[in-house]
Amino acid sequence: MADKEKFDNLGPENFEFVQRDEKIYDKRFETKPIGYFKDAMIRFRKNRTNVVATMILLFLILMGIFVPIVTTKNYEELEIQLQNLPPRVPILENLGFMDGTQHLTEQTADINAYDPELGLYYPQGYNPDLIVEGSLENNEIFCTDNNETCVGGQVVVGLSKDHSSLTFSRDGIITFDETQNPQITVEIFEIISDDPNAVLNVNILYNFGSSTATLGEITEAGTYTYDLFEIIDEPSPLYGQISFELLASQQSNTSVSFTNVQVTDDSAESPLVDDTGLAIRAYKLGVANTGTIKRSQGIMVQTSFDYKIYEEVFGDKHVPVFSANDFDQIMIDNADVCTLPEDMDNIIGWEFEEGCPIVRVNGRTEPTEGPDGNFYFSYDLVLDYAIYRGYEEIPYFFFGTNGGGKDFFALVWLGLRTSLFIGLIVALINISIGIVYGAIEGYYGGTVDLLMERFGEIVGRIPFLVWLGLFVIWLGPGLLTLVVLLTVTGWLGVASTTRTQFYRYKGREYVLASRTMGAKDSRLIFRHILPNGIGTIITASVLMIPGVIFAESTISYLGFGIGHGQAFKLFGLFELSGVSIGVLLADGRTALVQRPYLTAFPALIISILMITFNMFGNALRDAFNPSLRGSE
Amino acid sequence: MLRYIAIRTVWIFIVLVSFLSILFITIRLVPEYPPTEEDAKAIYYARQVNDGYMTSYVEDDPAVVASIIDNTYERCSGCAYLQNGDIFRVYVPVPIIQQYTAWLTNIVTEWDWGVSTRISVNTPVYDIFKSRLPVTIRINFLSLLVFMPVGFILGIIAALKKNKLTDNVISLGVMIFISVPNFVVMLFMVMIFGYSLGWLPTQFPAPDVTGMVRYTSLVLPVLGLSFGAIAGLTRLTRAELTEVLTSDFLLLARTKGLTRKQAVIRHALRNSMVPLVPSIIFAFVTLLSGSVIIERIYSIPGMGRVYLDALTPQNFDYNLILALSAFYTFISLFAVLLVDMSYGIVDPRIRMGARK
Numbered sequence A: 001m002a003d004k005e006k007f008d009n010l011g012p013e014n015f016e017f018v019q020r021d022e023k024i025y026d027k028r029f030e031t032k033p034i035g036y037f038k039d040a041m042i043r044f045r046k047n048r049t050n051v052v053a054t055m056i057l058l059f060l061i062l063m064g065i066f067v068p069i070v071t072t073k074n075y076e077e078l079e080i081q082l083q084n085l086p087p088r089v090p091i092l093e094n095l096g097f098m099d100g101t102q103h104l105t106e107q108t109a110d111i112n113a114y115d116p117e118l119g120l121y122y123p124q125g126y127n128p129d130l131i132v133e134g135s136l137e138n139n140e141i142f143c144t145d146n147n148e149t150c151v152g153g154q155v156v157v158g159l160s161k162d163h164s165s166l167t168f169s170r171d172g173i174i175t176f177d178e179t180q181n182p183q184i185t186v187e188i189f190e191i192i193s194d195d196p197n198a199v200l201n202v203n204i205l206y207n208f209g210s211s212t213a214t215l216g217e218i219t220e221a222g223t224y225t226y227d228l229f230e231i232i233d234e235p236s237p238l239y240g241q242i243s244f245e246l247l248a249s250q251q252s253n254t255s256v257s258f259t260n261v262q263v264t265d266d267s268a269e270s271p272l273v274d275d276t277g278l279a280i281r282a283y284k285l286g287v288a289n290t291g292t293i294k295r296s297q298g299i300m301v302q303t304s305f306d307y308k309i310y311e312e313v314f315g316d317k318h319v320p321v322f323s324a325n326d327f328d329q330i331m332i333d334n335a336d337v338c339t340l341p342e343d344m345d346n347i348i349g350w351e352f353e354e355g356c357p358i359v360r361v362n363g364r365t366e367p368t369e370g371p372d373g374n375f376y377f378s379y380d381l382v383l384d385y386a387i388y389r390g391y392e393e394i395p396y397f398f399f400g401t402n403g404g405g406k407d408f409f410a411l412v413w414l415g416l417r418t419s420l421f422i423g424l425i426v427a428l429i430n431i432s433i434g435i436v437y438g439a440i441e442g443y444y445g446g447t448v449d450l451l452m453e454r455f456g457e458i459v460g461r462i463p464f465l466v467w468l469g470l471f472v473i474w475l476g477p478g479l480l481t482l483v484v485l486l487t488v489t490g491w492l493g494v495a496s497t498t499r500t501q502f503y504r505y506k507g508r509e510y511v512l513a514s515r516t517m518g519a520k521d522s523r524l525i526f527r528h529i530l531p532n533g534i535g536t537i538i539t540a541s542v543l544m545i546p547g548v549i550f551a552e553s554t555i556s557y558l559g560f561g562i563g564h565g566q567a568f569k570l571f572g573l574f575e576l577s578g579v580s581i582g583v584l585l586a587d588g589r590t591a592l593v594q595r596p597y598l599t600a601f602p603a604l605i606i607s608i609l610m611i612t613f614n615m616f617g618n619a620l621r622d623a624f625n626p627s628l629r630g631s632e
Numbered sequence B: 001m002l003r004y005i006a007i008r009t010v011w012i013f014i015v016l017v018s019f020l021s022i023l024f025i026t027i028r029l030v031p032e033y034p035p036t037e038e039d040a041k042a043i044y045y046a047r048q049v050n051d052g053y054m055t056s057y058v059e060d061d062p063a064v065v066a067s068i069i070d071n072t073y074e075r076c077s078g079c080a081y082l083q084n085g086d087i088f089r090v091y092v093p094v095p096i097i098q099q100y101t102a103w104l105t106n107i108v109t110e111w112d113w114g115v116s117t118r119i120s121v122n123t124p125v126y127d128i129f130k131s132r133l134p135v136t137i138r139i140n141f142l143s144l145l146v147f148m149p150v151g152f153i154l155g156i157i158a159a160l161k162k163n164k165l166t167d168n169v170i171s172l173g174v175m176i177f178i179s180v181p182n183f184v185v186m187l188f189m190v191m192i193f194g195y196s197l198g199w200l201p202t203q204f205p206a207p208d209v210t211g212m213v214r215y216t217s218l219v220l221p222v223l224g225l226s227f228g229a230i231a232g233l234t235r236l237t238r239a240e241l242t243e244v245l246t247s248d249f250l251l252l253a254r255t256k257g258l259t260r261k262q263a264v265i266r267h268a269l270r271n272s273m274v275p276l277v278p279s280i281i282f283a284f285v286t287l288l289s290g291s292v293i294i295e296r297i298y299s300i301p302g303m304g305r306v307y308l309d310a311l312t313p314q315n316f317d318y319n320l321i322l323a324l325s326a327f328y329t330f331i332s333l334f335a336v337l338l339v340d341m342s343y344g345i346v347d348p349r350i351r352m353g354a355r356k
Helices: A002-006 A036-046 A048-070 A277-281 A309-314 A324-333 A408-444 A446-461 A464-475 A479-488 A491-505 A509-516 A521-542 A544-558 A581-591 A597-624 B002-029 B038-051 B062-069 B096-110 B125-160 B165-179 B182-196 B213-245 B248-255 B260-272 B276-298 B303-310 B318-346
Strands: A101-115 A120-123 A137-143 A154-159 A165-169 A174-176 A183-193 A199-206 A211-218 A222-227 A238-247 A254-264 A273-275 A291-296 A298-308 A316-323 A358-364 A378-384 A567-570 A574-577 B054-059 B080-084 B087-093
Touching: A036 A048, A036 A597, A048 A408, A048 A597, A120 A137, A120 A298, A154 A165, A154 A238, A165 A291, A183 A199, A183 A211, A211 A222, A238 A254, A254 A277, A298 A309, A316 A324, A324 A378, A408 A446, A408 A479, A408 A491, A408 A521, A408 A544, A408 A574, A408 A581, A408 A597, A446 A491, A446 B002, A446 B318, A464 A479, A464 B002, A464 B276, A464 B303, A464 B318, A479 A544, A491 A521, A509 A521, A521 A544, A521 A597, A544 A581, A544 A597, A544 B276, A581 A597, A581 B182, A597 B165, A597 B182, B002 B096, B002 B318, B038 B054, B038 B080, B038 B087, B038 B096, B054 B062, B062 B080, B062 B087, B125 B165, B125 B213, B125 B276, B125 B303, B125 B318, B165 B213, B182 B213, B182 B276, B213 B260, B213 B276, B248 B260, B276 B303, B276 B318, B303 B318
Parallel strands: none
Antiparallel strands: A101 A120, A101 A298, A137 A298, A154 A254, A154 A291, A165 A238, A174 A238, A183 A222, A183 A254, A199 A211, A199 A238, A254 A273, A316 A378, A358 A378, A567 A574, B054 B087, B080 B087
């Protein structure tokens, strides 16, 4: 803007004649001439957005090349101990974002680990010290599980449709002492039956099960208390077993929901028997087994909390079986920090100094003789896991780790490198085929052109999916399929661009001149026509690379491309890993909910790559062929 | 024109039949993986005989049977020997050309595309195709209904406000959605709208569900398919309209006294339609292929998903692959014919097939 205003009001004083007195036609230019490439470069630089995009693209490519080389973290071996760690980034972690804590929900609470201060239960199987303060929450859910964590609720006893009675009894003999005034309380939540005469008998079995006495008959919900010795006339003490009998007509739907069965007496404050949900569930069905016992509406405490998983994984770890060979190797590798006791018999209970991968030795097995005559034994010890894995302190996995405990940050860049490599190689193949094909079409024209065009048209008209099917059946999934699939239709675009360029230049005078001087077809094609059209062809081809990466990730995502654990030597020069962005995305799909970062990071990187690559390609094309600007 | 259409149609069938022939023969040359259980094996080979791909005879010469059992008998390649008590039933593949004629005869005379061998054993392939087609077509047509108006309107806005903020924003969006693979967009949408916000179902419900889920479950796949297509159409509309807006006849229209609105609607838009109609037809074909990956992500029981399932390595369902390949190829070739014809309809100046 400022420049424009400066030139708005120009008077004669702003101008001067430069060549009044001298002739300048044999003088050298004072400034450098602007050539074709420099001109293109100037045009390229003019568009700021594209320059920024190019910078980002360059950054991504450099990261892809160097991160897998310089990283100190493991991305090749399986390391199950480190699997599924969440992302942890140095500065962001202070903002409570990507701080390496894992948000865990629906974890079963440990009934025995109640914190009275917080009024909350701690989860089972997690170290309470590593739970982020203030993040612990409890919630109750209904459960029907048959275990200790599911408390309360009712037990539903159902009678089979084709039976008219069901007996079930409590395991264990109870001593009833008349002097203590024993009472049996049965709480029934509801009785559901089509049969109005359905009845639940409360029985007591005694004399080792040979005698039965009915305490009462229950037909509707409520709490029933029976004074045992009031009802039956038997000598005290009575060794009895509580038993129930459900009676209803056949073909009726009958079930009883129990809330509680209690036996109380005066000898103690707490009841002798207190059977709620789970305990009633354990009642034995009679031999004939004519019904079912189910839990319903039990209550289970679940916890949700943020867990410092890094400290858990990299803290001290108890390893019960640690091979002696590995132990010796550690001693050799860390000779400066790990000092062994003078007498190796004192090794049990030995504590190593700070900085040694091994914290403490708990025990050692007796040596046993192996088949080769050597003696083998193992240690039971505590490892400092961070030092053991070669980290000075707890490491930062920027993008977390995947299911195999590999550093996902390095994997993403490795995948990017593979994708770029494949993109580049396939683009080169496509350009080579396309140029030769297009050159022949364009140069010879006529029938040759017509036939070759029709052939290209047929190849291009076959849908991608059908090509995919054909090559997967022929070659099986793998790198070869991938490359063939990407080339089978990929060269068409280059061929048509080349053909157009050839039609444009083949009639020019300089070609004619060369031909009259006896130049062969190959010379005309490669020395005269092709160099003139190559700029357009190449710039159009740069845009092919993102297209190839796009297709590669799609095919690999579907599982028909490359996969983990594969490694390829291309022309004996480059080694390609079997990890590409598409492969990583396919892996992440199974854990989209629990570990969204395994999908988000590769998806983000490939999105940025594609966007910047396309912008770069467009910018390049605009710079070289300003006439095409804005189209497409 | 009719003559032209007839020639093109014949041409389509020639290409289709020759490609399918190549596909059939190459697929038949790949080793098959018959079922491993004895019962299923017997049914499988009986099918092969029925379809005309194999012949069978009973080997009851005790000497030969004994030699087959102790593996001294020289088995022919590709043959199957099923033991049944003291006799062997031997299945011998017929020459590939005869298999091909049998296959083609079945299709032409009885419209019999064979039965599925893996996906849904012994169900006719055509029935599977019929049951899978509606959901795919529904999603594709909905995408078409979404992307066409949106793409047009965005393109027109961008062209009319060229190089202003609106245009820049739209162009940026176009750049993003053209670049990012549609399955990545789909994954992000499932993560955000499905799991994080919980607004929409995270996968396609079973066909018998009722209520709102039937409709809400269509939102994500339709959007996932549409974004790329919207971006493409917007870019094309913008480019075409920009070119027409700067042309001389539009200037003439303005000088005649038409308002800008009239000029744009009556002159510019119509003229920019010419390349757009074919692009929409091609976009539909692209959508059909693109829906494969969306169907895989969103567990939609459509054609693309069954095609990928049929392509499970070591577990190929050849008949299904052949039938679906035929469908996809036909659609693709037919689209070309439609495009050619549409040129003539959209722009009467273009007369396809006219002699010079």
